[in-house]
Each structure stands twice: as C-alpha cells, then as structure tokens.
Amino acid sequence: MTAAEALFIGRGAGRRFVVCWHPPAGVARRGAVLFVPPFAEEMNKSRRMVALTAAALAARGFTVLRIDLGGCGDSAGRLDQMTWHGWLDDLETAWRWLHGATGAVPWLWSLRAGALLAHAAAPRLAAIAGQVLWQPVLSGKQYLTQFLRMRVAADAFALPDPSQRASTGSLMAALAAGEAVDVGGYRTPPAIALPLAASELDTTLHAGNAYWLEVAVADPATLAPG
Numbered sequence: 001m002t003a004a005e006a007l008f009i010g011r012g013a014g015r016r017f018v019v020c021w022h023p024p025a026g027v028a029r030r031g032a033v034l035f036v037p038p039f040a041e042e043m044n045k046s047r048r049m050v051a052l053t054a055a056a057l058a059a060r061g062f063t064v065l066r067i068d069l070g071g072c073g074d075s076a077g078r079l080d081q082m083t084w085h086g087w088l089d090d091l092e093t094a095w096r097w098l099h100g101a102t103g104a105v106p107w108l109w110s111l112r113a114g115a116l117l118a119h120a121a122a123p124r125l126a127a128i129a130g131q132v133l134w135q136p137v138l139s140g141k142q143y144l145t146q147f148l149r150m151r152v153a154a155d156a157f158a159l160p161d162p163s164q165r166a167s168t169g170s171l172m173a174a175l176a177a178g179e180a181v182d183v184g185g186y187r188t189p190p191a192i193a194l195p196l197a198a199s200e201l202d203t204t205l206h207a208g209n210a211y212w213l214e215v216a217v218a219d220p221a222t223l224a225p226g
Contacts, residue, residue, distance in 0.1 A: 002021055002022065002023065002024055002055045002058040002059050003021070003022050003024070003058075004019055004020070004021050004022075004051075004054075004055070005019070005020045005021075005022065006018075006019050006020075007020070009067075009093060009094065009097045010090075010093045013076070013077070014070075014089065014090070014093060015075075015076055016067055016068060016069070016070065016075045016076075016090055016093065016094070017067075017068045017073060017074035017075045018065055018066060018067045018068070018094060018097075019051075019054075019065075019066045020063065020064070020065050020066075020098075020101075021054040021055055021057070021058035021063065021064040021065075022058060022063055023058050023059070023060075023061045023062065023063065024058070024059065027059065027060070027061050028061050029061050029063070029102070029104070030060065030061035030062055031061070031062050031063075031102075031104045031105075031106070031107065031129060032062060032063045032064075032065070032098050032099070032101075032102040032104040032105070032106040032107070032129075033054075033057055033062050033063070033064045033065070033106060033107045033108075033109050033132075034064075034065050034067070034091070034094055034095055034098055034106045034107065034108055034109065035050060035054065035064065035065065035066040035067070035109045035110070035111075035114075036091060036108055036109065036110035036111070036114035036115070036117055036118040036121070037050075037066070037067070037068075037069065037072070037111065037114050038110075038111045038112035038113050038114045039112070039113040039114070039143075039147070039196070040147065040183075040184065040186045040188075041184060041185075041186070042111070042112050042113070043072060043073070046111055046112075050066060050111070051066075054066060062107075063098065063101070063102045063104070064109075065094055065097070065098045065106075067090060067091070067094045069082070069087045069090050069091075070082045070086055070087065070090055075090075078187070079186055079187055079188065079189070079192070080180045080187040080188070080189045081189070082189065082191065082192055083189075083191035083192065083195075084117075084120075084191060084192055084195035084196065085191075085195075086191075087117060087192075088117070088120060088121050088124060091117065091118070091121040091124075091125075092121065092124055092125060095121075095125050095126075099126075104129070105126075105127045105128065105129045106128065106129060107128065107129045107130050107131065107132060107209075108121075108122065108128050108130075108131045108132070109131070109132040109134070110131070110132070110133055110134065110136065111134040111135065111136075112134070112135055112136065112137050112143075113137045113140070113143055113196065115133050115134075115136030115137055115201055116136075116137055116140050116143075116196065116199040116200075116201060118131065118133075119199070119201055119202065120195075120199065129209060130209025130210055130211070131209070131210045131211070132210075132211045132213070133210070133211070133212045133213065134213050135213065135214055135215055136201055136212065137201065138200065138201045139199075139200060139201075140195075140196045140197050140198060140199035140200065141197045141198070143196070144193055144196055144197045145168055147183060147184075147188075148168045148171045148172070148181070148183060149168060150183055150184045151166050151171060151181065151182065151183040151184070152165070152166055152167060152168060152171075154184070166181075171183075175188075175190045175193050175194060176190070176194070178190055181193070
C-alpha cells in the first residue's frame with residue numbers, strides 16, 4: 001500500500017507544505033516526480049485526481065512530491081504577497097529536496113498553467129528526467145485574459161450600474177499600475193499575473209522524454225488548433 005507523507009520543507013519565509021507519496025515496501029524504485037500545480041481554482045479542483053495519480057505512480061515505484069506554492073493551499077503567506085520568481089524558488093527547493101531524498105533526477109509533471117511555471121523553472125534545475133504535461137496552457141496572455149473574464153462576468157451579474165463593472169482592459173491596466181485584482185476569490189498580484197501573461201510554452205524544448213496529454217470531448221478525439 002502506498003504511503004502519503006505530509007511535511008514542510010524549506011526555511012523561514014520559504015517554508016512550504018508538501019505531500020510525498022512513497023512506493024510501498026517490496027516495489028522497485030523507478031524514479032521521482034515533482035508535480036507543478038495549476039493556478040487558482042484549477043489547483044483546488046484537481047487535487048483529488050492529482051492524489052489518485054500520485055498514488056498510482058507510487059504503486060509503480062515512483063516517489064511523487066506535490067508542493068503548495070507560496071500563498072497557496074497550506075503553505076505560508078498570502079497570494080497577493082507572492083511573486084513568479086518566488087514560485088520558481090519554491091520549485092527549485094522542492095526539486096532539491098526530492099532529489100536529495102531519492103537520489104533520482106526528478107520528472108516534472110505539470111497541469112494547465114503549471115506547465116508555464118515548469119517551463120520557466122526547468123533551466124534553473126540541475127537536470128530533469130523528462131516532463132509530463134496535462135492539458136498544458138500554451139499562452140499565458142490568453143490564459144490570464146480568460147481568468148480575468150471571470151471577474152467581468154461576476155460584475156455583470158452583481159453590479160447594476162455598468163460604469164462600476166470591470167473589463168479585462170481595466171483589470172489589465174490595474175495590474176500594469178501595480179495593483180492586485182480580485183478574481184473569483186483570489187487577490188492576484190501583478191508580480192504573478194504579469195510574468196504569467198508574458199509566458200509562452202516553447203514546445204521545441206520538450207523533445208526527448210516528454211508526454212503530452214490532452215482532454216478532448218469530440219469523438220473521435222481531436223487536438224485543438226493550438
């Protein structure tokens with residue numbers, strides 16, 4: 001039976017909550033996997049599937065580490081205090097811990113916007129065994145625009161006066177001016193939103209050990225144009 005261990009890694013302001021799934025006794029160790037979470041509510045909605053997959057990988061000999069980035073989940077801090085570069089530091093800390101605990105070069109397993117963060121973190125890591133991308137976001141700018149539209153839609157229902165409603169343009173202007181914006185219960189700071197918007201997934205850098213998984217509703221399944 002696979003065992004999940006909850007603990008904190010890092011020090012001081014960089015102390016982060018992680019869950020580690022270990023292979024059961026008697027199963028040959030095959031490697032290590034670091035999960036890079038998606039953003040905001042997509043992180044919360046995916047937790048069960050991530051846990052099921054991590055347990056399945058552990059049963060097959062992989063040690064899997066899931067980190068709550070700074071200001072998220074059970075890690076310290078508030079989201080509006082976090083930065084993109086700080087999240088890259090978190091991933092580097094998690095990579096070092098996992099590599100030290102297992103002696104194996106970890107895989108990066110990312111979901112949605114986590115793929116952009118993993119892409120940015122990869123050059124900072126000593127090495128990666130490969131990447132697993134679940135429904136990866138290709139354009140951070142497009143993703144952020146879609147995220148901000150949730151606030152626009154909420155304002156349309158909640159505020160009778162159109163002049164009081166936010167638009168994607170006004171929200172982007174607030175971010176550019178250094179202001180955090182509230183979207184779907186998440187106070188998102190410019191230091192996260194703007195680097196996210198500037199991110200693009202360069203698929204040419206994922207040659208070698210890379211597995212790309214998409215969810216399709218069409219039958220037969222087809223890939224999106226992107």
